[in-house]
Amino acid sequence: MAREGQIVLGVDSSTQSTKVLAVDVASGEVLARGQAPHTVSTGAGRETDPEVWWRALQDALGQLGEYAARADAVAVGGQQHGLVVLDDRGRPLRDALLWNDVRSAPQAEALVERRGAAWWAERIGSVPGASFTLAKWEWLRAHEPEAAAAARAVRLPHDFLTERLSGAAVTDRGDASGTGWWASSTGAYDEELLGEAGLDPALLPAVLGPGEAAGTVRDGAGVRAGALVGAGTGDNAAAALGLGLTPGRPVLSLGTSGTVYTVARQRPADPSGTVAGFAAADGGWLPLACTLNCTLAVDKVAELLGRDREQVDPGGSVAFLPFLDGERTPNLPYASGLLTGLRHDTTAGQVLQGAYDGAVYALLAALDLVLAVDGGAAATDEPIVLIGGGAKGSAWRDTVRRLSGRPVRVPVASELVALGAAVQATVLLTGEEPSAIAARWGTSEGPLLPALPRDDATLARLAETLPLAG
Numbered sequence: 001m002a003r004e005g006q007i008v009l010g011v012d013s014s015t016q017s018t019k020v021l022a023v024d025v026a027s028g029e030v031l032a033r034g035q036a037p038h039t040v041s042t043g044a045g046r047e048t049d050p051e052v053w054w055r056a057l058q059d060a061l062g063q064l065g066e067y068a069a070r071a072d073a074v075a076v077g078g079q080q081h082g083l084v085v086l087d088d089r090g091r092p093l094r095d096a097l098l099w100n101d102v103r104s105a106p107q108a109e110a111l112v113e114r115r116g117a118a119w120w121a122e123r124i125g126s127v128p129g130a131s132f133t134l135a136k137w138e139w140l141r142a143h144e145p146e147a148a149a150a151a152r153a154v155r156l157p158h159d160f161l162t163e164r165l166s167g168a169a170v171t172d173r174g175d176a177s178g179t180g181w182w183a184s185s186t187g188a189y190d191e192e193l194l195g196e197a198g199l200d201p202a203l204l205p206a207v208l209g210p211g212e213a214a215g216t217v218r219d220g221a222g223v224r225a226g227a228l229v230g231a232g233t234g235d236n237a238a239a240a241l242g243l244g245l246t247p248g249r250p251v252l253s254l255g256t257s258g259t260v261y262t263v264a265r266q267r268p269a270d271p272s273g274t275v276a277g278f279a280a281a282d283g284g285w286l287p288l289a290c291t292l293n294c295t296l297a298v299d300k301v302a303e304l305l306g307r308d309r310e311q312v313d314p315g316g317s318v319a320f321l322p323f324l325d326g327e328r329t330p331n332l333p334y335a336s337g338l339l340t341g342l343r344h345d346t347t348a349g350q351v352l353q354g355a356y357d358g359a360v361y362a363l364l365a366a367l368d369l370v371l372a373v374d375g376g377a378a379a380t381d382e383p384i385v386l387i388g389g390g391a392k393g394s395a396w397r398d399t400v401r402r403l404s405g406r407p408v409r410v411p412v413a414s415e416l417v418a419l420g421a422a423v424q425a426t427v428l429l430t431g432e433e434p435s436a437i438a439a440r441w442g443t444s445e446g447p448l449l450p451a452l453p454r455d456d457a458t459l460a461r462l463a464e465t466l467p468l469a470g
């Protein structure tokens, strides 16, 4: 039972920033919020110093006024897959290799080649691509063997922060399932794969079950010492908790990454590699497809065109694949952007609309495969739940409606990842099911935008440029 006056903190440590919400446990009211930016390297790789995340967390906590010092529990949702290597005092040996760093593509290809995609899908639950932590570990072994050999702890981004808060070396099944070395078929680390990777299992965090606590906040960590600390989870799994997501309801998240997912009763095992078979934080499954080029790619195109991101024009004949960072879905890590179909009468606004269309096309093509995990695509009148920073934009909303032909629900509650972490923290206090907390807080309530007629002409133009199974 929720007690009057109890407060939880939910943290979202994602690619571009850390966001923290202070939430009233009884009502779900957001009492205060804080946000601080991260720096991500540019060029061939994508790296961030984990100390940047810790400083951003402290900065964001400092913006909560009295609430950090009054919190009863805290949990961290974090960007998935990133490789954090630490020395024996918990200090980063080098900057973290992030999920959107495609330098590890050759290592991912070699891993898949060695066992075959079907083996990975069946045993691990996902066919590893460049984003997976295992491919990053192999990249590190190949390019910086001294850093790999010096590692005394290997963590994911959210584990790193949970450990700084609580001193506990723990993770959860949701984020562990994005490593490539946690097998969804057994619910445990795959010691055979770890052996092949030369990675001592003793360097990895313990995997906590749903509802288990990591421990309590230690002195000087920026949150009331003694407050309970949740296991945390990956950011997409956290958002699913935050929404109280039920099987068959599709979510589309527009952030640095684009993701489409649902929760499923059946364990996903897609040998095509399009659908990652992640575990959900509450014990179920989280089939998910992820793109590398979403809001940042579209914002870059707007900048190149000298336009505001909302200045789009309808119509025209372009097909634009905005794969500026290489791409993960479809698996084209060496790709770059492609623009075709330009005419004398093409407007800059149509080119910008083309970038939105290309980004959303790649996501929607994967949606049917995501929904098929539980045995069939959901009814097309089932609304897509639209979240992430991009969901605030009209051009994004209209593009998803036009290319999906489905209604779209935009929850009023922004920051679903941080809210999901707050739900996980609340479980520690009240013992409720996460879905009951999300329902009590009304997290998925928001306007329902009606379906628009599906724009088959644009979809056909894109499919002609790049056919995608869907």
Ligand SMILES: Nc1ncnc2c1ncn2[C@@H]1O[C@H](COP(=O)(O)OP(=O)(O)O)[C@@H](O)[C@H]1O
Residues within 6 Å of the ligand: 014, 015, 016, 017, 254, 255, 256, 257, 295, 296, 299, 309, 388, 389, 390, 391, 392, 393, 394, 396
């Ligand atoms: N009002 C808005 N309209 C459209 N897009 C927005 C708006 N505000 C923020 N964004 C987009 O949201 C993105 C950040 O989304 P977010 O989900 O916070 O990212 P991440 O979780 O990956 O750090 C930015 O890249 C920006 O393009």
Ligand SMILES: O=C(CO)[C@@H](O)[C@H](O)COP(=O)(O)O
Residues within 6 Å of the ligand: 014, 015, 016, 078, 079, 080, 081, 099, 131, 178, 234, 235, 236, 255, 256, 257, 258, 259, 276, 290
């Ligand atoms: O790699 C994935 C999912 O597999 C990404 O979704 C990351 O988890 C990063 O998320 P954002 O920073 O874009 O929220």
